[in-house]
Amino acid sequence: MSLSKLKSEANPGKFLPLSNAEFHILLAIADEERHGYAIMQEVKESTQGVIRLGPGTLYRSIQELLQKGLIVESERYPAANEDQRRRYYRMSSSGRRVLSAEARRLSEVVAIAKSKRVLRKLPT
DSSP states (O other), X not given: OOHHHHHHHHOGGGGOSOOHHHHHHHHHTSSSOEEHHHXXXXXXXXXXXXXXXXXXXXXXXXXXXXXXXXXXXXXXOOOTTSOTTOOEEEEOHHHHHHHHHHHHHHHHHHHHHHHTTOOOOOOO
């Protein structure tokens, strides 16, 4: 393993902040490996449709996450009745650490917003 790879695994902060798309892709595969379209659907469902990743954004972000070593292509292959072009992705151990660090960072930002009374109940 190269020294730069060891440093990146030891320092998840190097990858922060994640883009919105990267963060939601990592969240989508945090509990199970998924193929691209399933990632798009999971993001849409988990955000109640607020965030919708288009194919261009999704696959460009997946390529960046692969290059950074935060996700890996799974060894799982599509079933015979599925599209054989499907590729499944799972989070690497580095990806899990980076996702955790980003979630903590965002939690701290929300705490600041609360302390400044930015987050108030909206009138109904």
